[in-house]
Amino acid sequence: MNQKTLLKNLAIGFLPLLIFIFADEFFGLTAGLIIAILFGIGELIFIYIRERRFDRFILFDTALIVALGMVSLLLQNDIFFKLKPGIVELILVVLIGVTAFSDHPILIQMTGRYMKGVELSSVQIQHMHAMMRKMFWIFAAHTGLIFYAAIAMSTAAWGFISGGLLYILMGIVFATEFFRTRWQRKKLMTSLQKEEWFDVLSPEGEIIGKAPRSAVHGNPELLHAVVHVHIVNSQGELFLQKRASNKDLFPDRWDTAVGGHVSSGETIENALRREAEEELGITQANFQPLFRYIMKNKHESELVHAFLLMDDGPFKINKSEISDGQFWKIDAIEQQLGAGVFTPNFEEEFVMLKKLLWKSENKTPRQNRKSRRRRKR
Numbered sequence: 086m087n088q089k090t091l092l093k094n095l096a097i098g099f100l101p102l103l104i105f106i107f108a109d110e111f112f113g114l115t116a117g118l119i120i121a122i123l124f125g126i127g128e129l130i131f132i133y134i135r136e137r138r139f140d141r142f143i144l145f146d147t148a149l150i151v152a153l154g155m156v157s158l159l160l161q162n163d164i165f166f167k168l169k170p171g172i173v174e175l176i177l178v179v180l181i182g183v184t185a186f187s188d189h190p191i192l193i194q195m196t197g198r199y200m201k202g203v204e205l206s207s208v209q210i211q212h213m214h215a216m217m218r219k220m221f222w223i224f225a226a227h228t229g230l231i232f233y234a235a236i237a238m239s240t241a242a243w244g245f246i247s248g249g250l251l252y253i254l255m256g257i258v259f260a261t262e263f264f265r266t267r268w269q270r271k272k273l274m275t276s277l278q279k280e281e282w283f284d285v286l287s288p289e290g291e292i293i294g295k296a297p298r299s300a301v302h303g304n305p306e307l308l309h310a311v312v313h314v315h316i317v318n319s320q321g322e323l324f325l326q327k328r329a330s331n332k333d334l335f336p337d338r339w340d341t342a343v344g345g346h347v348s349s350g351e352t353i354e355n356a357l358r359r360e361a362e363e364e365l366g367i368t369q370a371n372f373q374p375l376f377r378y379i380m381k382n383k384h385e386s387e388l389v390h391a392f393l394l395m396d397d398g399p400f401k402i403n404k405s406e407i408s409d410g411q412f413w414k415i416d417a418i419e420q421q422l423g424a425g426v427f428t429p430n431f432e433e434e435f436v437m438l439k440k441l442l443w444k445s446e447n448k449t450p451r452q453n454r455k456s457r458r459r460r461k462r
Contacts, residue, residue, distance in 0.1 A: 121150050149173060167235035170247040174228045181224060185217035216262070223254055282349040283309040286388055288379060295349045301385055302333065308379065308386045312357045314343035314372065315438055316365075318397045318412055323438075325418075326364065326402075327409040328428070334384060335428045337408070342394075343367075353390050361394075365410070366401025370394050376437060380430055391434065393442070415443060 104124045108117035125147030132140045149169055227250065234243040283301055285294040286308045301307040316324035324342040328335060345360035347353060361367040372392040380387045402410050422432055 118150070122147060125150060145173075164235060167240075167243055167247075168232065171228055171231035171235060174224060174231060174251075178221065178224045178228055181217050181221045185214060185221050219258065223258060227251055227254060281346070283346055284349045286310060288388075290377075290388060298346075303384060305381055305383065305386045308388055310347040310353065310356075311387045311389055312343070312345060312347060312353060312360055313341045313389055313391045313434065314357065314361055314394050315375065315391065315434075316342040316394045316396050316398075317442065319395075320412075321443070322412040322414055323418065324396075324398070324400070324410065324412050325427075325431070326407045329404075329406060329408050338428045339413075339426055340428045340431050341434065342410070347390075357390075357392060364403050364406050366403070367394075367396070370396065375441060378437070380433065382429065387430075389430075389434070391438075415439070 104121050108120040112120070125143060128143050129139060129147070132138065132143065149172065227246075230250070231243075231247045234246040238246070280297040280299060282295050282297050284292045285296050285301070287293050288308065290310075296304075296307050296309075301309050318324070325339045326342055326344075327339050328337060330336045343361050343364050345356065345364070347356040351359075357372055358370075361370060361372075372394055375391040375393050377388065377390050380389050398412075400410060418427070418435065421427070422435070427435075
């Protein structure tokens with residue numbers, strides 16, 4: 086169960102014990118036992134009326150008070166009753182230990198009873214496992230103190246250790262966790278504000294959210310837009326850029342002439358012209374749309390908007406983004422496909438590009454377009 090629910094159940098479950106401690110101090114063992122039992126029964130009735138269910142934690146706690154209390158009365162020794170909170174907590178320690186250190190997360194599975202319809206993500210489950218491991222050692226140490234106090238310490242000391250000390254310890258744990266989480270969240274948000282953000286898209290291209298670069302790179306479920314420009318010269322050669330060695334993906338491989346992400350809130354047209362100017366110094370150009378498709382691999386998913394530019398250059402290469410750039414003959418590209426020279430994305434796109442632009446070996450892209458226009462007439 087989650088932290089709030091667990092703390093709530095512990096507080097409610099241990100109330101009969103705390104009531105007994107105070108009643109025993111003023112009225113004696115028998116009266117304290119009767120008052121604690123009546124209080125536990127009252128809790129059961131109250132929760133049933135409000136939530137239409139019997140709280141098993143309170144039921145178990147009250148039943149254990151009755152059993153150990155009867156033993157204490159019969160033997161006129163309250164040691165058995167003093168052991169009661171330690172026994173209850175020992176059971177809880179076992180459940181927490183099984184959840185934290187095994188493949189049977191009993192307490193996490195119980196969240197379904199308290200949060201119906203809510204599915205925990207893998208990150209949330211991982212966080213709860215970490216929290217359970219911390220709680221295991223705290224509860225284990227506290228349980229040992231209860232047994233020691235029941236045998237070797239005064240009733241007042243036992244009452245504090247078995248009741249108040251637990252709440253103090255849990256308060257420290259949850260306060261520490263709360264401030265640690267706040268600090269980590271603040272640190273994360275500060276880091277994310279410095280990152281570039283992209284719109285998250287549906288397969289149809291509709292914006293359904295946004296995410297930082299670090300999130301979309303590494304999560305293929307987050308589809309985001311990119312622009313590609315294929316530059317062809319008058320000889321029918323294709324200009325390619327060589328990716329810098331410091332790139333996260335496919336460093337030192339040859340790739341599409343221009344390629345880049347579309348920032349959140351940015352139009353395709355603006356992203357196209359921004360990337361062309363940043364990478365190759367192109368400021369005035371007539372970009373022609375080619376095709377749009379989804380590229381997906383184990384690293385990311387991109388909605389690619391591909392464009393054509395007829396230009397002989399020269400280009401002003403941005404050395405911080407690109408290590409080299411040159412025009413390639415089509416047959417030279419074909420000879421090295423699949424050899425690790427080009428990026429997988431370019432090789433996939435080259436097949437589509439060739440079908441559109443190079444209909445025959447002896448025609449340039451410009452001639453192909455003229456041929457298509459003549460055939461339409």
